[in-house]
Structures are given as structure tokens and as C-alpha cells.
Amino acid sequence: MNQYPTLFLSLKDVDGTTFENAFNMLKFVISSLCSQNSYLETGENIRENEKDIFSRLRSQTASITDIKGSIVTIMNMMQSYYEKPVILLIDEYDVPIAKASNNGYYKEMLEVIKGMLSTALKDNSSLKFAVITGCLKIAKESIFTGTNNFVSDTISSTRYNEYYGFTQQDVDKLLADAEIEEKADLIKEWYDGYNFGEFEVYCPWDVMNYLRDLQNDLNARPVSYWKNTSDNAIIRSFIDYTGAAIRKKLEVLIAGGNICQKIEEDRTYDYLHSSEDNLWSILYLTGYLTKVGERDKDGQIELRIPNKEVKEIFELTVRKWFEDSARVTNRKDLFDAVWNKDADKATKEISTLLRMTISYYDYRENFYHAFLAGIFAGVGYSVELNREHGEG
Structure with missing residues (x-):
């Protein structure tokens, strides 16, 4: 601790429905990182061209090329300032790629993130070591093409398995300290069950949030904190x-x-x-x-x-x-066909609905009867089925 300069970057907020929006968010994240390390602009041993790039990064006027080299630029400046290599910590490395995949600009974002991380991690003399976290294993991810010196620890690994969450012993101690051991079964039912390596652990975020709520209201029910x-x-x-x-x-x-x-x-x-x-x-x-x-x-x-x-x-x-x-399934055409006695149109619309909902094993007449009755009754029509007469 306090032996090496450390650079921490989280990419969790790099999101947007378009590449432009997401790239602007990335520029904001890098700008905030520069503001946190603004002292670097005054360093005597730092080259002027690096200070110029740093200034553009900080003012959010950087080009794509500047952003691709942003991490390695800041690290080079830190090494020059401290005369020691830098420890790099990157959290949520794959969030920009996941969001890009969902919104249709995967290739554009991949090019930027690949440039940022590859230059920071491959052949970077300013790097002491790096720790990177994300949802997907990074060894084969195309972001890191050419960067092959990774040690990956996943949820099936055993090296750090008990540190991913709270063990049963941890939770027992927390409940004892809070004097609410009677909630143990409820907490286990809601927040336990994650297997990492050889350990079963609780989600720590959920446990701590629920303990906070219980301290305010002992009758508080468990809720889905992770969902939020x-x-x-x-x-x-x-x-x-x-x-x-x-x-x-x-x-x-x-x-x-x-x-x-x-x-x-x-x-x-x-x-x-x-x-x-x-x-x-x-x-x-x-x-x-x-x-x-x-x-x-x-x-x-x-x-x-x-x-x-x-x-x-x-x-x-x-x-x-x-x-x-x-809600997307529009049945207006079916109802219009029935009212207009258009048998061909009704046949087509009913066939479409059947293909979307049932198996060909459901072939009996009474099934189709109930199917159509449900469609019409479900939108508010008054449906009169075959009525019984007595008990025969």
C-alpha cells in the first residue's frame, strides 16, 4: 500500500442508444479521471505533447485517437511524475461492449475499447500490473487480441472462491452482531445459493441492504435489491x-x-x-x-x-x-373479418394466432372452441357458448 501510483477506472456508465451517445459518455468518464489526477499537468518531468493530450481529454475535446490512447497516456504521465510503474484497476470492462451489442453499434465500440485496453495492457513499460473485472472471461474476448498474458479467475475457479460473497460463517456473525439470528432462514432462502468454486456464498449487496432495513423495521420483508x-x-x-x-x-x-x-x-x-x-x-x-x-x-x-x-x-x-x-399481437383484423363474415380472412388470422400459441397436438374441436372463446371474451365481447339444458 502506498508503494506504487494507482489508476482506477470503471466503465459501468459507458452506455447509450447510439455510438455517439456512448462515446460521449466514455469521454466524460475519461475527463473525470483526468480531473482526479489534474496534478499531472504541473509535473516537471512530463512531456509537453502528453500534457496537450491530457488537456484535450480533460476538456472533453479529445479525438477517437486520443481516447484510444487515453489510459496509456495517463499512465505514462504518472510514471514520469512518481518515477514508479503504475498499478491499473479496471472495473466493468465489458459494459460498453454489452451495451453496444444490445443497441447495434458493436463494431464501432469494440474498436475504441480494444484500442484503449490493448495499448494499456500490451508492451506498456509504465504498467506494474493490472486487475480487470467484468461479466465475461477476458482471455478469448476480441478486445484483447494480442494481449495474452492474463490469469483468469472465474466463478468455477477455486483460488478466490470464498471472497466473491459472504460465506455462511460471515452471515452468522453479522446476524449475531445485529441480534437478529431469527432471520437466518429467511435471508438464506432469498440471498444464498451462489456457487463459486467449492464454496456456496450469499450476495453481499443484498445481505447488507436487508440488514439495514431490518435495523429500521424488524418486520421488513426481503426484497430484490439486486434487481435495482x-x-x-x-x-x-x-x-x-x-x-x-x-x-x-x-x-x-x-x-x-x-x-x-x-x-x-x-x-x-x-x-x-x-x-x-x-x-x-x-x-x-x-x-x-x-x-x-x-x-x-x-x-x-x-x-x-x-x-x-x-x-x-x-x-x-x-x-x-x-x-x-x-399487446403487440393485433387482433383487430380478426374481429373485422368476423363482423364482415369474411371467412377467408378469418381463417388466415386464426391460423396465424394458432401458430403463435399452440402445438399441432391440440387438435380437438373443444380446444379450438375454448381458444376462440378466450380470444373474444378477453377483449370484452360478451361470448355465449353452447348452453346446457337441464343435466343432459
Whole structure:
């Protein structure tokens, strides 16, 4: 501690619906970093051209080229100022790439982030060492092409497994100190269940937030604190993309069951939706699913939803998807065809709805009867079905 200059950068806020918006946000983040280290502009040993670039970065007038070399420029200035190499800490390295993948400017953002990180990490004489965190394993990510001297610790690694969250011993101590041991089972049900290496851990963010609420109100119910720190777009994007097979597995998970899937940790965002395996790998790597046992001989892992909090996130996301899908489905043409006695048009509209909703195994007349009755009753029509006469 205090032996080397340290540069900390978080990319969590680099987001935008367009590349221009996201790039402007990136310029703001770099500008804030320069403001925190404004003393560098007064350094006697720092070259004038570096001070000029630093000034543009700080005033948010930097070019794309300036931004690509921003981290290595600041590090070079720090080394000149302190006459020691720099420790680099980068958090949420893949957020800009994930947001770019969701919004259609992946290649543009990849070029910028790749330039920033590659120049900072590869052949940089100002670098003592770097620590980088993010959702996806970085070794094979195209951001780091040419940068191959990484040691990766993922959720299946065992080196730091108990440090990713609170262990049972940690939580027991917290509850004892707060004198609320009676809440132990409730906290375990809602916030435990994450497997890292050989340890099962609690989500520390949730535990600390719930303990805070309990200190104000001993009857406070657990809530989904994690939900408010993430937009959960990853689940929604796959539900939009996938077919009935994956939705069936989601039903099994939400019902409390387990599924067996092959997990690949070397994922990149540009191929995120290229296969079903990617869905389960991403949900596993981002904490929405956790493993039940070890990999079998085929490389598959049994997966489950870790706790009640994540189950609630799944349920809300799936429910929202169904509501949006129902809202998008326009049935006005069907109703117009019925009122106008246009049998051909009605046939076409009903066939479209059937293809979207049911299997060809559902072929009995009474099924179609109930199907149409539900469609018309669901939008407010008064539907009169076949009425019984007596009990015959």
C-alpha cells in the first residue's frame, strides 16, 4: 500500500442508444479521471505533447485517437511524475461492449475499447500490473487480441472462491452482531445459493441492504435489491430471441427444477445469440443461474435458480415479455373479418394466432372452441357458448 501510483477506472456508465451517445459518455468518464489526477499537468518531468493530450481529454475535446490512447497516456504521465510503474484497476470492462451489442453499434465500440485496453495492457513499460473485472472471461474476448498474458479467475475457479460473497460463517456473525439470528432462514432462502468454486456464498449487496432495513423495521420483508442494480436485459433479449424449447426450460427453472446444460466460459458478445448454449452460459456467468453439482463426462452442469430473489427477477421478466407480446399481437383484423363474415380472412388470422400459441397436438374441436372463446371474451365481447339444458 502506498508503494506504487494507482489508476482506477470503471466503465459501468459507458452506455447509450447510439455510438455517439456512448462515446460521449466514455469521454466524460475519461475527463473525470483526468480531473482526479489534474496534478499531472504541473509535473516537471512530463512531456509537453502528453500534457496537450491530457488537456484535450480533460476538456472533453479529445479525438477517437486520443481516447484510444487515453489510459496509456495517463499512465505514462504518472510514471514520469512518481518515477514508479503504475498499478491499473479496471472495473466493468465489458459494459460498453454489452451495451453496444444490445443497441447495434458493436463494431464501432469494440474498436475504441480494444484500442484503449490493448495499448494499456500490451508492451506498456509504465504498467506494474493490472486487475480487470467484468461479466465475461477476458482471455478469448476480441478486445484483447494480442494481449495474452492474463490469469483468469472465474466463478468455477477455486483460488478466490470464498471472497466473491459472504460465506455462511460471515452471515452468522453479522446476524449475531445485529441480534437478529431469527432471520437466518429467511435471508438464506432469498440471498444464498451462489456457487463459486467449492464454496456456496450469499450476495453481499443484498445481505447488507436487508440488514439495514431490518435495523429500521424488524418486520421488513426481503426484497430484490439486486434487481435495482441491473436492467436484466440479458434475460429479456434471450426470451425475445428464443423458441419454445428454451421457454420450456425456463418454466422448469421457475418451477424450482434443474436443467442440465453445457457451459462455455469463453463467450464474446458478438456471438451471444448464436446458439442456445450461449444463453445458459451467460446466465450462469452473470449469476442468474448456479450449478448444483460438478460437470459430468460430457461437460454438462446441472443448473438451478439460486434463490427467491433471482426467481422473482425471472418471473417479472417473463411476465413482462408475455404482456408485451400480447399487446403487440393485433387482433383487430380478426374481429373485422368476423363482423364482415369474411371467412377467408378469418381463417388466415386464426391460423396465424394458432401458430403463435399452440402445438399441432391440440387438435380437438373443444380446444379450438375454448381458444376462440378466450380470444373474444378477453377483449370484452360478451361470448355465449353452447348452453346446457337441464343435466343432459
